[in-house]
Amino acid sequence: NPSRNPESSRRKGWGRPSPSSTGFFHTEGVRVSVNVLSDQKDQPVLFVVRQKEAVVSFQVPLILRGLYQRKYAYQEVSRTLCQPQTKAEVETQHFYVDVSTLSLNTSYQLRVTRVENFVLRVATMAAMGPFSPQYFKYEFPEEVDSVIVKVTSAMAFPCSVISIQDILCPVYDLDNNVAFIGMYQTMTKKAAITVQKKDFPSHSFYVVVVVKTEDEACGGALPYYPLSKNASPGLQCSCHHRLCVGTSWGQGRELSPVPAYVRSVLFCLGIFLSFYILTLLIAGWPRVSADGPGPAAGERSLENVASRPRLDSLSSVEEDDYDTLADIDYDKNVIRTKQYLCVADLARKDKRVLRKKYQIYFWNIATIAVFYALPVIQLVITYQTVVNVTGNQDICYYNFLCAHPLGNLSAFNNILSNLGYVLLGLLFLLIILQREINYNRALLRNDAHALECGIPKHFGLFYAMGTALMMEGLLSACYHVCPNYTNFQFDTSFMYMIAGLCMLKLYQKRHPDINASAYSAYACLALVIFFSVVGVVFGKGNTAFWIIFSVIHIVATLLLSTQLYYMGRWKLDSGILRRILHVLYTDCVRQCSGPMYVDRMVLLVMGNIINWSLAAYGLIVRPNDFASYLLAIGICNLLLYFAFYIIMKLRSGERIKLIPLLCIISTSVVWGFALFFFFQGLSTWQKTPAESREHNRDCILLDFFDDHDIWHFLSSIAMFGSFLVLLTLDDDLDCVQRDKIYVF
Template structure:
């Protein structure tokens, strides 16, 4: 349609100007300062259709004749005229694709240019291709108030001439928003960008059914530059500003051009997860979830001031609950320097640059996650599974117990009668491990006959000599290493669980305090980079960000308690048998001491508690909490295997826990000061420990480090008068085992020095588990070598344990996060939940490893049930 005549100040006479400004209000005016060298752009062929190709713009110079009008207006410091609504509508038809542009205006020094235009979404007709901006023109229009989230304007300002010393200052004002920045934009005091784009914060409280109103947008540009500055201003309407559930939005952002979106919870949704994915891992971006208020903090300098935030390269995910924030702004700010994400810095350009090489494309998706009722259903189902495990275990125990009673009742009676007859004739005393062949030894008999007439010192010497004679036998039997009274040894091992409980109390209480402090800091600061969760499957509940990762450790606790119940039942049965005939039951089968089993069950339950504490806020500083009782479990298991056939010479609890404490201390040092000096010190310590334990195992405690021992060993080793027997070990079985064990541990030392693993606690866990596995295989192999066949219960449980461990390791190797990397790089490992929409692969590892440990413990509990009615002097030591 043809347009009404266009007006420009340079076309008007003085009388027309006076007539026009008579009804002008101050709010309608824009001030500018013109000189004769300024240019004004008007439209030729005013009556032509503005959509036609014949419409052209031209420039002509302000002359002295028209200066009168400007001088008159300068007296009131105004230049404006009121355009009628229909004229504004017609002029805006020449906009191009919902956008306004102003190209390369010259801004003189110390002069101020005001531009005012309306939000473009608001007009309800077809818009044409382009518009040429004019000095001092006022653009207005009616705002269609259909919800401010549909009427979002984005302003871009670019200037290749501006410099940091003489910047171009930009102020943008809207109904409820004011933004300001400068071009070039300086980030981190080093990076300068000659283009800046900002999104104007919409009125989130606007009511959709209100009638249309005028909405004004003001852009103010100023500079103190002594030179003319070329610049471009571009205003565009933001499409898809509001996030919807299951509707992805693709965006592109850069350091000087941040983006943000709006999300409001639907009425029927309580919890959602906002996922951000990108194929580009070179640029570092901050994803911030802020309350929907204006202004939005969308610059690198302030994006962390409000709400929760994460850094990301390829993945980010934030779970929101309606009770915390019902409507939010999701802000995306690309870092000028990606060091925060990958520890790699970008070269700083000498002059201001555009952001072409630092743009990051990504997709945003909002998904609904399970409600509180769903949480309770999953938690109840998990506990129900463990209840079924309890029932199955008790039923199997009842079946096996009744079967054994029926099977061995007559055997037990016959053996008891034979033992009472033998006891009456041989007069077996308190030392349940003494053997007749030893008493027939002339040297020992002579010592025993003179015991009553010897001093206390001589008695100690006799006792030591007797131990040497017994323990240096080539073929040792359990009777040789079970000579102390049963109750004495039982008291010794019963201290293990009580000491462990004391240690746990003093260890766990500070741990709980520390992790709760971490969690509180995350909540207060909003910095979700402090904790290395699997954010793709983080299910918050009761103030815990990843409740699923914490709750999945319940298996350790429940199965640890179940193992304690099984140990207690066997211990009670053993005490009942001892009360019947202590002498009989202390001479048959493996000596039954349950103190270490109690300690193992407690360690399993405590591992669950500490692993849960670690997963409250997993990071490198508290990973030792997750691994401390792993060392305990492995060490206690090795001690138990050793104690089975070495009840007299096993380590005291205070010694064992002291060694474990040293490893925990080394784990702390390895996390904080992980470097070559530390690895050298650790290697020396570990080599000495390996040598000490090897000598203890080989000589069964009959060796001492004395003055000059090293010189004697050196002389013996390099002496020339060696016979063939010198090269043959006295105990070949032990030597073979120690050979494999020492090669394995020396390999660990060498690899550790070369690699210098940052994850030192996990390195120690691998060492402990490898040694435990090697020792268990040695124990089973020696049972087979001595024709001690495993009972069917041990075989069945061993098979189930191996299968469970296989699946456990399969899930363990699927890393879901890692504090060995930056928080952003760790999120690249994040994956969605794989079970019940609640548990991820690491949670499944918790469940399966708890079951695997329980089965392994039960294997040790029943591994020698085939020897229950074999005398001590028929059970070999290995």
């Protein structure tokens, strides 16, 4: 039987003094430290601390397990005793330490000390190792509803776990049980946990700090600690580091949530509703001048086209009529392969047919949005529920230093800041609706300008763009419910849509008859999203994937270049290689003639250089964030095409009116500021949760929004401005005949 030395059984008492000057009772913490001087891992010494309503037991050497069931033994152990709840304001409590062992000759040291500043304000500790966990108590003042517990270190701290636990006994303060209760985070340099009073009936909680046995959980190396006779394996490689690093923590700020939340919501609504007011003012300005004296523009143009028939109803138009022209295929080839094309050459189809063709873009994206958003919402709610139930705050990569919870949501500020995408997307849809109503009225009165002048007005793609902007806000909000590696695709899917739709709209302006159908366009975008998912899941470090993707990227670039250069008048069949060789021989070898379409060739050469370079970069560097890499490809191509469009517009003798010019300048400035805040990098799921928290920063706006929230504000405004640029860019051509508007 184990023998017990009565002299080694000790008793200690502590009390609860009278209330302090701060207004609440000061509780003294008691710490029991044991050091077994003899190395006898086969016959450990058992220490049992008996208190009122609590028993804490541990053996020395203390055996803890790490990754792959590695064992670590510690000869020195320190534990803080929990504080059972008491009804009396002043009460003396006693505890007993029982020591037992099978060994007949064991020497040890047992020390009992009081913990200074046990009721937490600001405390400092030196990390000893997994054998010496520490915790402190925090008591909520009556006027405070939530606090942020901040843990900071001037230099890299050993991989640790910060836990928030209710005032209960026992306290789970070992590496193998700290995750059993409460909320917890891993930490190297920073940690921050928002705690709400409503979650703790006693209006107080413990802040527990536990050093892990290994650094692997925080992204560090996984050393092998041999169990030697004279070594403490947990301290062998980093004893000095763990002994000397100082860490301080305390409540970062005391929050009074309701006024701050209301103020922040009103701030968001005020910013974006001001755009509605500004739009109404701008829309009403030309209307005042148009209502002035003199004949209306519509009356002046009815005089010339009074005999023209009104447009028939769309009810007789079928989808099979999309590519019908009065001329035959040979006539198409003659027209579309001319060296110099005008918009009239590529706007010959029935307006009813084209209108229905482009309306399908809107209805398809609306359908996609519903079926895409519903499972996404369900999934992120599940993520948030898991975080709330398990307390594991390593699941989601928030900026914990500026995370404001609301209800079950851990970071309401990151969700609220996406409101701009939805409101500005809705505003853009209203602007398009107004433009379409005015255009249809002009058609009904047979306005010559509407019938024969300017870029053909088709609004389906604009409606799709506005819907995509609203969905970007919704899905970005869903992603920020629990941002992590597996659901980042939610944040980027409709960004791909927006980039693709903007390029299609630019191309449609001058090529309405030959622009892609909604079915083929969304099929290509679905393929992009498919590669995004595969790249996120399998792309990290997978050489085969990057080779396949780079080849597909280059081949797709070549096929698209051919399609654009020949205006779609080529066929992909078994004779394609023979025709390519024939063109190369006749145009490059036999007579070495230059390209027939120089401007198009310049654009396509630049596009191929950029895309081939991006493919090479991906193959060589293999970036971890594949979704952002894929988005960068789309944005680079969009910017290239937009720059080409502007240059060709000016080269063709056209001009940019004041409103689109102001939109271009202001949008460029806003994009610049937005990207600055985007690249602040407050968190990153490419690293471990503990490493990600090293990038966390405090709020910088209204003590509620962080840098990434400002990115949401500015990028939504910049996207809205970019859409307005596309909408108004060719307003200078509204009175120019279509046979005088060049195609490029």
